[in-house]
Amino acid sequence: MAADTAIIAWGSGEDGQLGLGNNEEREWVCAIKALESQNVCSVVAGSRNSLAICEDGKLFTWGWNQRGTLGHPAGTKAENIPSQVKALANVKIVQAAIGGWHCLAVDDQGRAYAWGGNEYGQCGEEPEKKDDTGRPPRRDIAIPQRCAPKLIVRQVAAGGTHSVVLTREGHVWTWGQPWPPGDIKQISVPVRVQGLDMVRLIAVGAFHNLALQEDGTLWAWGNNEYGQLGTGDTQPRSQPIPVQGLSGFTLVDIAAGGWHSTALTDNGEVYGWGRGEHGRLGFGDNDKSSKMVPQKVQLLSGEDIVQVSCGGTHSVALTSDGRMFSFGRGDHGRLGYGRKVTTGQPEEVPIDIAPPLGAEHGRWVAKLVACGGRHTLALVQWKPED
Numbered sequence: 001m002a003a004d005t006a007i008i009a010w011g012s013g014e015d016g017q018l019g020l021g022n023n024e025e026r027e028w029v030c031a032i033k034a035l036e037s038q039n040v041c042s043v044v045a046g047s048r049n050s051l052a053i054c055e056d057g058k059l060f061t062w063g064w065n066q067r068g069t070l071g072h073p074a075g076t077k078a079e080n081i082p083s084q085v086k087a088l089a090n091v092k093i094v095q096a097a098i099g100g101w102h103c104l105a106v107d108d109q110g111r112a113y114a115w116g117g118n119e120y121g122q123c124g125e126e127p128e129k130k131d132d133t134g135r136p137p138r139r140d141i142a143i144p145q146r147c148a149p150k151l152i153v154r155q156v157a158a159g160g161t162h163s164v165v166l167t168r169e170g171h172v173w174t175w176g177q178p179w180p181p182g183d184i185k186q187i188s189v190p191v192r193v194q195g196l197d198m199v200r201l202i203a204v205g206a207f208h209n210l211a212l213q214e215d216g217t218l219w220a221w222g223n224n225e226y227g228q229l230g231t232g233d234t235q236p237r238s239q240p241i242p243v244q245g246l247s248g249f250t251l252v253d254i255a256a257g258g259w260h261s262t263a264l265t266d267n268g269e270v271y272g273w274g275r276g277e278h279g280r281l282g283f284g285d286n287d288k289s290s291k292m293v294p295q296k297v298q299l300l301s302g303e304d305i306v307q308v309s310c311g312g313t314h315s316v317a318l319t320s321d322g323r324m325f326s327f328g329r330g331d332h333g334r335l336g337y338g339r340k341v342t343t344g345q346p347e348e349v350p351i352d353i354a355p356p357l358g359a360e361h362g363r364w365v366a367k368l369v370a371c372g373g374r375h376t377l378a379l380v381q382w383k384p385e386d
Helices: none
Strands: 005-011 026-031 040-045 049-054 059-064 078-084 093-098 102-107 112-116 141-147 153-158 162-167 172-176 187-192 199-204 208-213 218-222 237-242 251-256 260-265 270-274 291-296 305-310 314-319 324-328 343-348 362-371 375-384
Touching: 005 040, 040 093, 040 375, 049 093, 049 375, 102 141, 102 153, 102 162, 153 199, 162 199, 208 251, 208 260, 251 305, 260 305, 314 362, 314 375
Parallel strands: 040 362, 093 153, 199 251, 305 362
Antiparallel strands: 005 026, 005 375, 040 049, 049 059, 059 078, 093 102, 102 112, 112 141, 153 162, 162 172, 172 187, 199 208, 208 218, 218 237, 251 260, 260 270, 270 291, 305 314, 314 324, 324 343, 362 375
């Protein structure tokens, strides 16, 4: 990696998802030494595994591998050191996502790939194979394979058991099991989501979906038991519906956790809605209730937030000057500041790792954060003092 950048991790390490060479949990941030020689530009944290994308398009994975989630044959149940996904070595990966037990990636040509658990068709069909009943088999896919081959994709997003892609022309397509298993028929061939055009960005939770259009309108569909769609009720929606309470704001980013959602405005304000248990919405310790419509996270006001990442039960907000604030469930050290306290009060995560070789005065600033189920990853850069 560039000498002045590092990938850091903290939280649960029981499946090796921190990439530190052991399976211990960490209450403070630690640098992932195995990635120091790689020029990493992006990281993704999943429920029990992690991945990193390099500037040259190489993809590294680590963590839980029982379902083929690391993209290579499972020699062991889990791997605690990042290793390259060899099957994708000849393409340039530019973006990726981790769902419940499967992963998606897209290359610079707009080709999408899937691997991992496929019991609901979330990795797509293998049309040439059929079982005795004439149906395609459902089996884990350890080696990444093309999915949605007819689409030119610019962003992938993965849910608990479904997949969503955004195409270059701004359309959204989905396949897999979009609702908790048993609720609705699964599909393994991409189906276009009706009513959405000119979409700029998608975000997917366990069983809910968000799409931000070029005109700034935010749409949501899927499960809604905690109000995570932001529609003012808890009714599920099979078709996109506008999220309430955000008109008049210019939205620049969105994020979806397991059962909660956030939106970010162009002036650095955060709005949160959905499941509030454990304080994952950041409304303070006196209000951990679920919210049916977006509400401003007052405790982050004035911080000029540039990114929010939502995990299973916690969230991390990143400021324009590179500080990180975490809130939500605190066990396993997932909040990153040495106390396993569950809180709705955003607290700063200290980036206390060694400075780059030869550097003396300065500080680490975070550039990107990624929350997983019980762990967090971030890309940090050394900023010398002027």
